[in-house]
Amino acid sequence: xxxxxxxxxxxxxxxxxxxxxxxxxxxxxxxxxxxxxxxxxxxxxxxxxxxxxxxxxxxxxxxxxxxxxxxxxxxxxxxxxxxxxxxxxxxxxxxxxxxxxxxxxxxxxxxxxxxxxxxxxxxxxxxxxxxxxxxxxxxxxxxxxxxxxxxxxxxxxxxxxxxxxxxxxxxxxxxxxxxxxxxxxxxxxxxxxxxxxxxxxxxxxxxxxxxxxxxxxxxxxxxxxxxxxxxxxxxxxxxxxxxxxxxxxxxxxxxxxxxxxxxxxxxxxxxxxxxxxxxxxxxxxxxxxxxxxxxxxxxxxxxxxxx
Amino acid sequence: xxxxxxxxxxxxxxxxxxxxxxxxxxxxxxxxxxxxxxxxxxxxxxxxxxxxxxxxxxxxxxxxxxxxxxxxxxxxxxxxxxxxxxxxxxxxxxxxxxxxxxxxxxxxxxxxxxxxxxxxxxxxxxxxxxxxxxxxxxxxxxxxxxxxxxxxxxxxxxxxxxxxxxxxxxxxxxxxxxxxxxxxxxxxxxxxxxxxxxxxxxxxxxxxxxxxxxxxxxxxxxxxxxxxxxxxxxxxxxxxxxxxxxxxxxxxxxxxxxxxxxxxxxxxxxxxxxxxxxxxxxxxxxxxxxxxxxxxxxxxxxxxxxx
Numbered sequence: 001x002x003x004x005x006x007x008x009x010x011x012x013x014x015x016x017x018x019x020x021x022x023x024x025x026x027x028x029x030x031x032x033x034x035x036x037x038x039x040x041x042x043x044x045x046x047x048x049x050x051x052x053x054x055x056x057x058x059x060x061x062x063x064x065x066x067x068x069x070x071x072x073x074x075x076x077x078x079x080x081x082x083x084x085x086x087x088x089x090x091x092x093x094x095x096x097x098x099x100x101x102x103x104x105x106x107x108x109x110x111x112x113x114x115x116x117x118x119x120x121x122x123x124x125x126x127x128x129x130x131x132x133x134x135x136x137x138x139x140x141x142x143x144x145x146x147x148x149x150x151x152x153x154x155x156x157x158x159x160x161x162x163x164x165x166x167x168x169x170x171x172x173x174x175x176x177x178x179x180x181x182x183x184x185x186x187x188x189x190x191x192x193x194x195x196x197x198x199x200x201x202x203x204x205x206x207x208x209x210x211x212x213x214x215x216x217x218x219x220x221x222x223x224x225x226x227x228x229x230x231x232x233x234x235x236x237x238x239x240x241x242x243x244x245x246x247x248x249x250x251x252x253x254x255x256x257x258x259x260x261x262x263x264x265x266x267x268x269x270x271x272x273x274x275x276x277x278x279x280x281x282x283x284x285x286x287x288x289x290x291x292x293x294x295x296x297x298x299x300x301x302x303x304x305x306x307x
Numbered sequence: 308x309x310x311x312x313x314x315x316x317x318x319x320x321x322x323x324x325x326x327x328x329x330x331x332x333x334x335x336x337x338x339x340x341x342x343x344x345x346x347x348x349x350x351x352x353x354x355x356x357x358x359x360x361x362x363x364x365x366x367x368x369x370x371x372x373x374x375x376x377x378x379x380x381x382x383x384x385x386x387x388x389x390x391x392x393x394x395x396x397x398x399x400x401x402x403x404x405x406x407x408x409x410x411x412x413x414x415x416x417x418x419x420x421x422x423x424x425x426x427x428x429x430x431x432x433x434x435x436x437x438x439x440x441x442x443x444x445x446x447x448x449x450x451x452x453x454x455x456x457x458x459x460x461x462x463x464x465x466x467x468x469x470x471x472x473x474x475x476x477x478x479x480x481x482x483x484x485x486x487x488x489x490x491x492x493x494x495x496x497x498x499x500x501x502x503x504x505x506x507x508x509x510x511x512x513x514x515x516x517x518x519x520x521x522x523x524x525x526x527x528x529x530x531x532x533x534x535x536x537x538x539x540x541x542x543x544x545x546x547x548x549x550x551x552x553x554x555x556x557x558x559x560x561x562x563x564x565x566x567x568x569x570x571x572x573x574x575x576x577x578x579x580x581x582x583x584x585x586x587x588x589x590x591x592x593x594x595x596x597x598x599x600x601x602x603x604x605x606x607x608x609x610x611x612x613x614x
Binding site for chain 2: 034037038039042253254255257260261262264266268273279282289291292294295296298
């Protein structure tokens with residue numbers, strides 16, 4: 001317990017070793033895990049910026065450029081790259097690209113990647129816990145990068161104060177099919193690689209869509225960038241700033257906390273479900289011709305004998 | 308109850324109306340939902356073929372071509388297209404493409420799409436339940452198509468007897484980064500659009516990788532196809548057949564059932580978690596400066612008063 005108090009003091013002082021130790025405790029659920037989380041001062045709200053979008057849209061270059069800009073102003077940043085273990089989304093490259101970047105030795109930047117723990121919601125809860133530790137650690141911004149395909153971009157919405165969706169002009173042809181979901185997700189659109197052909201038309205189409213889905217409180221701006229040349233990044237940082245000070249976050253807060261609570265509840269409820277034990281029970285019983293998995297699960301949950 | 312018995316009889320006779328009604332009961336959790344599931348005769352095992360791969364790889368054309376071949380031999384097929392509501396994966400097109408296909412009026416083919424119910428595992432459980440209804444309905448094959456990006460392809464692995472991963476030659480450059488995950492997933496590789504440049508080199512590289520990850524029991528064959536011209540589909544059907552009769556499915560069975568059980572358990576455990584109630588509680592309490600979401604969740608789960 002004393003150890004946890006010391007850690008919390010260290011976090012308040014933005015001590016790098018305390019941050020690393022705390023994240024390690026949370027990630028591996030070591031002794032003091034619960035005490036640490038329930039004692040985190042979550043009142044002060046560090047802006048959490050979610051950066052998502054399809055593979056190849058240039059999320060990492062946008063983030064690198066954003067880091068350059070913000071650290072140039074003396075801001076302290078934490079960057080979390082979420083690496084789901086999907087064979088298709090090349091997730092593990094995200095963290096690598098950032099780790100190998102020029103910022104790795106910058107004392108103003110803390111870079112961490114989080115790997116998937118399978119498909120039972122474990123990663124989702126870990127992102128919440130780790131970013132909450134970072135919120136207590138004196139950063140000016142927390143940036144979370146996810147590959148926006150599959151469910152991960154839905155998760156970022158329940159987590160980020162400001163969600164930035166990075167697209168490229170080539171997405172143009174498909175915009176009609178993506179509009180419904182994307183409009184609910186994006187607080188800010190980035191059209192990256194906007195020196196490419198078709199960028200004008202794409203940005204114009206996007207503008208039309210945004211205005212058709214207009215919400216009185218916040219109209220997502222469309223920022224044109226060329227990430228690798230740092231173009232448009234000042235505008236992006238301003239848009240993030242504006243969204244943060246628009247007052248819309250206050251309204252979103254209960255929703256965001258509800259999403260977080262649901263994922264933490266799911267994680268807790270599945271904590272005692274022992275995959276290996278279930279495997280052994282199934283190995284035993286599935287040979288019976290009348291084996292029915294729904295009865296098996298019902299019995300298991302209701303505590304009836306299942307053997 | 309009597310109603311459910313009649314439905315089960317209808318399923319055994321492959322009656323289309325009984326199938327549609329049963330799926331509707333399961334999907335919407337109507338009266339009799341549990342009785343139906345626990346009474347399903349799950350002993351006979353209809354092969355469940357999962358078709359996954361990145362967007363644009365041509366999964367739908369492969370499936371259309373496979374339907375043509377198999378129904379030509381008088382086989383009865385059920386096809387389930389899983390449409391996660393992701394804004395990036397263009398999921399809803401899957402079902403559309405199949406629905407609009409030539410097979411929609413073919414009496415040997417039953418086509419159904421399943422939409423996402425949010426990110427709390429509901430879709431995952433529904434796929435299991437719906438495909439189990441189909442397994443009791445006299446089909447020769449069940450084909451499940453998912454967009455293989457994000458977590459959906461991980462889900463197909465725990466569900467399908469035979470998982471077919473569809474790739475295109477353009478994926479070649481990225482093969483080094485995908486190899487680890489993909490090797491665990493694929494029972495069969497399809498290199499679609501293999502009339503394109505680079506197809507030879509790509510198939511060769513894939514062959515090398517497959518042999519490096521060799522498993523004594525089953526070496527995933529690499530089938531070259533041009534889906535829109537029906538090329539290579541006979542070979543694909545043979546490979547599916549071979550995998551089914553290889554004996555490896557018997558070994559995989561307890562694993563597959565364990566994965567299914569875990570998803571059903573998660574779905575059951577979250578069933579009573581009322582999002583709106585939690586939202587109201589959070590709206591009430593989150594104003595307090597000392598509000599801590601981890602304490603909130605702990606209290607909620609342990610049944611302590613949370614107000």
